[in-house]
Every structure is written in structure tokens, then in C-alpha cells.
Amino acid sequence: MHLRVLLLPSLIVTLTSCAEITDLHCANINWYNFGYQTGLDGKPSSVITSEAGICRASAAAPREDLALQGYRAGLENYCTPTNAFRIGQRGGALSSFCAPEKLSLMRQPHQNGLQDRRLSRQIRELETERDRLRDQRDRIDIDEDRRAEIRRDIRALERRIDRLEDRRLLLSLVN
DSSP states (O other): OHHHHHHHHHHHHHHHHHHHHHHHHHHHOOHHHHHHHHHHTTOOTHHHHHHHHHHHTSSSOOOHHHHHHHHHHHHHHHSSHHHHHHHHHTTOOOOTTSOHHHHHHHHHHHHHHHHHHHHHHHHHHHHHHHHHHHHHHTOTTSOHHHHHHHHHHHHHHHHHHHHHHHHHHHHHHHO
């Protein structure tokens, strides 16, 4: 019984604080910008509906109409080949919320972005190996034959890195 008496005030304070935070959030939200960012992130419009539902329970009235206007504008900017390339570079998947004709124009740039990501990873791995070999080459306890072999390996790695960087450049020029 004593535990309930002690916990009840804490529970009331916590719930009141949550309600105040929600009221503050809902009163200060820029509905157009919220919708715009939701669309720009390729998220479904149901995110807006959910946020508006939370705010309906608060003192601030949601402006779902403004959020949906922003959403359409954000989605316009999301559904571009250039953005599809960037999404691929980050390793992200394309959202299915774009119009089919826009989505079809986004697929190849997205694949190119994914390829760019793979090339970047390969370049980093080769650079790490090159750096390891440079450290090994600079050690004083190896003979000149081994040092010459390491120099050849470094040059070969640098040629591979250059080829991969050229491929990345071509991908960026296409998009």
C-alpha cells in the first residue's frame, strides 16, 4: 500500500510532463515544413496522419492540410533521378511513394549510386592495404629485394585505385 502511495504522485507528474511536452511540440510545429521533410525523406503520408492524431489530443490544432501540401512538395524533390543516385550512395532503398513514371526514371540512377557506394568501399579497402604496405616498406629491418617488391605492390594498388576512381567519376557524370 505504501508503495502505491509513493508511486502515484510520481506517475501523475510524469504523465503531466508528457502532456505538456506534447502540447509544446504541437503548438510549435511548422506543419508545412514537417510535411515537406516527410516527403523529402520518402516516408508515407501516414506519418503526417499519425502526428496530427497525436496533436488532436493536445491543446494545439494540427494543420494537416499544410502538412500535406508540404508533403507533396517534398515528395517532388525526393522523386528525382539525382536524389535516387544519392540514396543509392548511402545504401538506401527507393521509396515506393513516387508516381510509377518517376520511379522508373529513378531506378538506374539508384543502381548507379549503389555501384558508386561499392566502388568507394573497394577504394577504401585498397587504400588501407596500400597504407599497410607503405608502413611495411618504411621499416628498416627489411632487405632491398623485399622493399622493391613492396614498392611494385604499392604501384599496382595505386593503379587499381585510380581505375576505380575513374569509374566513380564516370558514374557521377552520368547522373
